[in-house]
Amino acid sequence: MTAKLNRDEVLRGILRTLxxxxxxxxxxxxxxxxxxxxxxxxxxxxTRDGDAEAGAAVTLVNGLKVPSERxxxxxxxxxxxxxxxxxxxxxxxxxxxxxxxxxxxxxKSRSQAFKLMLPLLAQMSEKGLEKVxxxxxxxxxxxxxxxxxxIRGAGEDMRGPAxxxxxxxxxxxxxxxxxxxxxxxSS
Amino acid sequence: MRLAxxxxxxxxxxxxxxxxxxxxxxxxVINLKGGVGKSTITALLSRYAFNTRNMDVxxxxxxxxxxxxxxxxxxxxxxxxxxxxxxxxxxxNDYVPPKPxxxxxxxxxxxxxxxxxxESGSRRLDLIPxxxxxxxxxxxxxxPDPRILARFLSKNFKSKDLILIDCAPTESxxxxxxxxxxxxxxxxxKPEFFATIGFPLLAExxxxxxxxxxxxxxxxxxxxxxxxxxxGGNDGGPEKQRAMAAIRKECATNGxxxxxxxxxxxxxxxxxxxxxxxYPGDADLFWTFAKEFFDHIxx
Numbered sequence: 001m002t003a004k005l006n007r008d009e010v011l012r013g014i015l016r017t018l019x020x021x022x023x024x025x026x027x028x029x030x031x032x033x034x035x036x037x038x039x040x041x042x043x044x045x046x047t048r049d050g051d052a053e054a055g056a057a058v059t060l061v062n063g064l065k066v067p068s069e070r071x072x073x074x075x076x077x078x079x080x081x082x083x084x085x086x087x088x089x090x091x092x093x094x095x096x097x098x099x100x101x102x103x104x105x106x107x108k109s110r111s112q113a114f115k116l117m118l119p120l121l122a123q124m125s126e127k128g129l130e131k132v133x134x135x136x137x138x139x140x141x142x143x144x145x146x147x148x149x150x151i152r153g154a155g156e157d158m159r160g161p162a163x164x165x166x167x168x169x170x171x172x173x174x175x176x177x178x179x180x181x182x183x184x185x186s187s
Numbered sequence: 188m189r190l191a192x193x194x195x196x197x198x199x200x201x202x203x204x205x206x207x208x209x210x211x212x213x214x215x216v217i218n219l220k221g222g223v224g225k226s227t228i229t230a231l232l233s234r235y236a237f238n239t240r241n242m243d244v245x246x247x248x249x250x251x252x253x254x255x256x257x258x259x260x261x262x263x264x265x266x267x268x269x270x271x272x273x274x275x276x277x278x279x280n281d282y283v284p285p286k287p288x289x290x291x292x293x294x295x296x297x298x299x300x301x302x303x304x305x306e307s308g309s310r311r312l313d314l315i316p317x318x319x320x321x322x323x324x325x326x327x328x329x330x331p332d333p334r335i336l337a338r339f340l341s342k343n344f345k346s347k348d349l350i351l352i353d354c355a356p357t358e359s360x361x362x363x364x365x366x367x368x369x370x371x372x373x374x375x376x377k378p379e380f381f382a383t384i385g386f387p388l389l390a391e392x393x394x395x396x397x398x399x400x401x402x403x404x405x406x407x408x409x410x411x412x413x414x415x416x417x418x419g420g421n422d423g424g425p426e427k428q429r430a431m432a433a434i435r436k437e438c439a440t441n442g443x444x445x446x447x448x449x450x451x452x453x454x455x456x457x458x459x460x461x462x463x464x465x466y467p468g469d470a471d472l473f474w475t476f477a478k479e480f481f482d483h484i485x486x
Contacts, residue, residue: 091465098464100305101238120307128306135263141463142261150265151319158320 012140020146024085024137056111057081060118073129074121077136081114086136093117095141211245211347212486213340214408215365216373219392220385221356223375224413226254227456229353231470233259235477237305237312240486242348244310245301247336248275248317249365250355254460256316259304261462267316273300274318278339279331279364297343325359333363340368349486356385358392366396371408371484374443375450377417378430386437408484409444410434411476414452421452446483448476 018027057078066074080086087093093113097104100120107113121129216229226248233246248255256274257264277283277300283293293299305312324331340350352365366372374389376382397405412434414421423430438445450456455470 095462095464099234099462100307101234104464123308124306128303128311131303134266138262141458141461142257142264144461146262147257147265147268150268154268154271155319 016140016143016146055082057114060114064118064122066122069126070122070124070129073126073133074118077121077129077133078114080133080136081110086133087113087117088137088139092136092139096120210341210345211350212371212484213350213352213369214371214373214484215249215352215354215369216375217354217362217365217389218374218376218385219356219358219362219388220376220381222416223356223377223385224415224450224456225356225375226250226258226353227415227460228373228375228411228413228450229255229351230258230460231473232477232480233312233314233349233351234305235474236349236351236481236486237307237310239474239477240481241310242486243346244312245315245340245344245347245350246304246312247315247350247352249336249352249361250317251319251322252355253317253319253321255353256302256314258460259312259314260302260316264316267302268318272302272316274316274321275300276318276321276324278315279321279324279335281335295339321361325361330360331364333360334367336364337367358388362392363396366393366405367400367403369405371406373408373480374410375413376410376434377413378423378427378434379417379419380426380430382430383433383437386434386441390441407441407443408480409446410438411446411480412449415450415456415470417452419452421449444483446476446479448479450476 015027022030058075061071061074061078064071064074077086087096087110090107090110090113093110094104094107097107097113097116097120102116102120104113104116107116121132124132216225216232218225229246233244236242237244246255246259253264256267260267271286273283277295280295282295283289283299285291285293300315301313302316303311304314344350350368352369354365355361372393374386376386393405393407397403412431414423417423417427419427435445437443451469451472453467453469455466455468458464458466459470
């Protein structure tokens, strides 16, 4: 069991690196071309968890009575969910439910999970749904490396390169010292 | 008992007094010693208050290390940082800096600095995230106004039920800012040799604040024993017993309540903070402390 989890984690790490570099669509298209069957239609795509119910999420949303703007956002999310690009694994759907303190241990498929997610999603505002959609492509727990890179990148944007990196130009007054944060402002 | 007056004020309706709710209860989670679980406790109390107690919650990350922000936003924190979303830095600067096409600096609004974490109907769990350059405010020539946070919260978040502030482990102007905004202080402590090192510092810090702000009522809600990150586990043997004796003595000296429910040692806590729900372990029992805590302060 542990060995299997570790293999899954390794696979997820490799895929994350590929998705970061090439983007989700390119990686997916490439994987599917490797199978030799060409690019499958999204509705027929099969997720990692074996959930092959085509359009199940969209069908559920269509049966919902909600204001039109919210419906449009729910449909957009449902389309991505059915494609497998939103909450791509069963674990992601479980994480959403558990973060709302909803039991998710006995859930066996993503389509089953969506049935439990929908009442929570239907109670959200348009802004809240937009947030969920924008965050839903991520799979798995937070990757510290990605967060560290983002912090480093934003830091260089705000403060200039780190002290141990070569400065873009030589400034006699500041050479040999670390960057003066207070002079550069904080935001 | 000490919290009864506040309890009556907050829950006037429930007690049959018919008083209106006056605003959120604000609690800062603090210990002037690091690594005691402040961010984890703040994140989990926020979620519990939202999900189980049906509260409208605001969590505030007052630590430049931004662990609370990462624990509530998970992977989206990296996108947020890259896109330069609004943070506690802007609250202390009291304006939103110019962005391309924004037409210069903008007035500070609640929306500009809050991130939605959870939502259900009209209730939300919002976060004011932190950013690494928040610490620059401590080294800049001009120190920020410590009352600016309290003013901002009183103007923008009166409709919230609960505000939780995760403090940095070093005393600074941000600590004072947290005190100015807070009704209560919650103190997590790890039962080990260095456990009580932060207590005298914290007691002195609170005493100084009270001396300078006589009209401000701020109480210590209590001390929570956090075994979560303690290598000795829940039992801990004689080392834990010694640490607990020191903790009890310090708490008695300061008149601080110790919550009876401890946080159990569990690998599930760091997993939850990463957004990994595959194995909560005994972290699943955090609610036992959370329930006692909210019952104690009357929420």
